[in-house]
Amino acid sequence: MTTTTAQFRERATIALEDVRLQQALDGATGRFATARQAALAAIPWADELRDHFKAIRAATLANLAEHLQTFERQATAVGTHVHWAQDGAEACAIVTEIAQRHGVTLATKSKSMATEEIHLNAALAKAGVRPVETDLGEWIIQLAEEPPSHIIAPAIHKTKEQVAELFERESGRPQSAADIPALTAEARRMLREQFLAAGMGISGGNLAVAETGSVVLVTNEGNGRMVTTAPRVHVAIIGIEKIAPTWDDAAVWLSLLARSATGQPMSIYTTVITGPKRTAALDGLPDPDGPEEVHVVLLDNGRSPLVGSKYEEVLQCIRCGACLNVCPVYREAGGHAYGSPYSGPIGAVISPLLFGLDKYPALPHASSLCGACQDVCPARIDLPRMLLELRADLVTQGIAHGSEAVLEGSVSLAMRSERVWALLMGMGRVGQRPLLKNGKLALPERFNPGGERPLPALAKKSFHDLWRDGEV
């Protein structure tokens, strides 16, 4: 995928013209944002908690290698197989190899942005393993063969009518969009068969706790538990930055995650996975359950170069989606405009960083730099600052358009002399005349689609002129 300015405009225009999508976007993001605000207002010291969390995240990243090694040691000690994947291809190879070794042909999945990032589903399918998403939203977009459009609500762009249609196709039975409980019951019925038949469960991980070698999963539908306990093999894929050194740190993390994401004090299910199922002898339990094998794939995929760089702060992100819900650009353009599994402000920053600035040159500019994202981020990540840095990188790496550089260069040069600038503007006052319509400048369609927003004309006299002529 790539996202140039033309592509962003094209995709955003599709979203802007889709009335139902606009309603769905407005409704869902508004509800999330309001719920988040209420949830944080309801706890004392919410601001201090966020400061504390930021400090935890910064300190963790400062010693990331050490915490990852602790995690590996502790996880290995409880019987988990830990793998390191430098990039997406390596991660996909690790997972498909495990699947093939166990003769798996069907794998259930719980929601994971990391697997979206590395296109694991396509890799599995190619290796003869059918992946089935079990998070309702993820399953809907899997059936629709579309990418997610929100970090925590991947099918935010789908209406219930569209969902009913997809379910009808999948189940071969008529479905009614008017009856949402019936639709979810149908989903449950169809997915239950998959849970029982799957040879492998694949999940992401909201965080990994180093001191006990545990993986923590946060879900609302309970599908995460089915995925990680029913099949014989469980594989979790986690970005290397999602590590909490201790359970004290994890507690702060969890107290902010659901509140920031959906406004819930906690998600319905918080699942902690510490190794495969124990033997009866070890635990003294009559009938221990859980998978026989647990694998954790620690995914780098462009993250480690950010450590120690001017972008390190962005690794503090916990993918709560709060920044999307308050972003005025995301709320109009929708998630697909970004052309990346990660959309909104955080997507505009990490997509170029993880997948290449040359592939996503439009994203650093897909922001008015309003700063609403930083206001709500649980880790207070300075996303506008990161966008500014990326814009500067676009220029220094020569990715920015040549004609733009010429324009910026010459205007800046003219502005270095008040006389040259005044002369140029004086010429503009004369030159603008043929372009004026009702006293306003009508720019070409490309800059002013539909003629919706004409620019004001240059004033008859500049403030400089007024001052010089004693008219102020």
Place this chain on the structure above:
Amino acid sequence: MTANRIALFVTCMVDQIMPEIGVATTRLLRRAGFTVEFPMAQTCCGQPFFNSGFRAQALPLAQRTIEILEPYEAIVIPGGSCTGMIRVEYPHLLQDNPRWYYAARRLAAKTFELSEFLCKLESDDWRQSTANCQETVTYHDSCHMNRILGLHDEPRRLLQAVGYTIAEMEEADRCCGFGGVFSIRLPEVSNAMTAEKLRQGRATSATTLITADPGCLMQMRGMRRNDDTIQIKHLAVALEEAITGKPWSME
């Protein structure tokens, strides 16, 4: 706040497109008893270049702006975004050169957005008026003014002090869609953002939407229809109108 030599930095947008905002600002400052100076060498603070990633092009403009404004005791700007550029971004942009960095820091400490400056004055004689302002207005928080400078209450306090009633929008602090070059780069999204802002403005009982930033003003005026139910004005103009009791005039 007492300062003898105060300089007006009008911003390039006010200078060339909306000079009346500069005139209104000057009148307000004179009412407060200041001798306002206008350093004629000023052009642009460099923000458009900086925000587009063209730092090498922003740098000389920042340096010359510092040199031009250095001699004054206080600098007043009728716009939060350019004030934010000078106060927050200049030191950042010039951090590698100690001499310039400290010059930037010194300038930052004496540069104020208009409403911020007026709220710091000890006396409020400047706004005494016999006019009886009855209008209900709504105030749009410009993003940089609100989030970079933390100026949220100041403009509202002034508007109320001169007699306006404020009817708040659903999301007064939601971006108007301008964002500088953003508005030209992604005009469809930008326009949709502005349409939403204006919708919220019209939904209040206010007859005028007020902003303290020339950029937001230009953006919102651009999307305003000729028969619109809501006017869009700059804070300085609105304050002048309430104090004089007359519609704005350059005379």
